[in-house]
Amino acid sequence: MLSVEQVSRTFNKKQVGFSDVSFTVKEGEIIGILGTSGCGKSTLLRVLAGLDKDYTGKFTWEKEQVGMMFQEPRLMPWLTVEQNVGFGMKGDSNSTIQELLKLVGLAGFEKLYPKDLSGGMAQRTALARALVTEPKVILLDEPFSAVDAFTKMQLQKLLLSIWKQQNTTMLLVTHDIDEALFLCDKIFILRGQPGELYETIIISEPKPRDRGDFKLTTRKAEILSLLDLKQTV
Numbered sequence: 560m561l562s563v564e565q566v567s568r569t570f571n572k573k574q575v576g577f578s579d580v581s582f583t584v585k586e587g588e589i590i591g592i593l594g595t596s597g598c599g600k601s602t603l604l605r606v607l608a609g610l611d612k613d614y615t616g617k618f619t620w621e622k623e624q625v626g627m628m629f630q631e632p633r634l635m636p637w638l639t640v641e642q643n644v645g646f647g648m649k650g651d652s653n654s655t656i657q658e659l660l661k662l663v664g665l666a667g668f669e670k671l672y673p674k675d676l677s678g679g680m681a682q683r684t685a686l687a688r689a690l691v692t693e694p695k696v697i698l699l700d701e702p703f704s705a706v707d708a709f710t711k712m713q714l715q716k717l718l719l720s721i722w723k724q725q726n727t728t729m730l731l732v733t734h735d736i737d738e739a740l741f742l743c744d745k746i747f748i749l750r751g752q753p754g755e756l757y758e759t760i761i762i763s764e765p766k767p768r769d770r771g772d773f774k775l776t777t778r779k780a781e782i783l784s785l786l787d788l789k790q791t792v
């Protein structure tokens with residue numbers, strides 16, 4: 560599905576960005592990209608999305624249809640929810656849009672404008688928009704970091720239900736270790752500046768997972784150590 564070989568992107572020859580990253584992603588996998596602030600996670604996602612062409616190395620997508628979702632919803636304020644989701648679509652896409660809005664729990668809210676949406680509803684709209692072209696892959700850059708903890712958990716479950724229905728491959732940049740443990744099959748740990756792929760964690764527990772599962776707690780401790788964040792008292 561995706562093969563990344565020794566890809567680097569640094570800025571102005573300074574020691575920022577990410578360097579020499581290689582990995583592969585299989586169809587239907589949910590991949591987490593975790594790392595401390597500034598290690599190049601968003602830059603990596605932008606390169607893989609084709610939004611930043613100034614990289615070295617090579618990557619190949621087997622299927623090119625890629626959707627993207629960002630930390631903030633980036634909706635157009637003068638368009639309704641359904642118009643935002645369908646923006647740029649050609650032909651009669653109304654039934655697809657209505658189906659998607661149902662899928663993300665926004666049926667009945669089609670005619671609202673962004674100013675009338677809660678943060679969670681706005682992110683649901685953004686998710687529907689990312690899915691409207693029926694992408695095989697979605698790239699998510701900290702998609703739930705701006706919503707409250709309960710909405711975040713609902714949206715994570717929503718992402719899983721979409722994955723279950725459509726077998727969408729997902730690459731998720733996150734700061735949230737619990738989110739990565741709940742959703743991901745593999746977690747790439749980036750470290751350093753420029754960031755390098757330091758470790759790959761495989762989570763083989765079947766999804767959906769129990770957030771309180773002690774096996775996940777053990778993995779969390781492992782990840783905290785890898786990120787150098789484990790407190791010693």
Ligand SMILES: Nc1ncnc2c1ncn2[C@@H]1O[C@H](COP(=O)(O)OP(=O)(O)OP(=O)(O)O)[C@@H](O)[C@H]1O
Binds near residue numbers: 570575599603
């Ligand atoms: N256009 C740019 N020009 C110069 N430096 C940049 C540019 N974009 C990003 N950087 C630098 O590259 C590094 C990686 O940035 P990036 O946003 O990818 O990190 P990140 O891991 O996603 O961070 P965060 O978790 O804080 O969002 C940072 O030090 C950042 O300042």
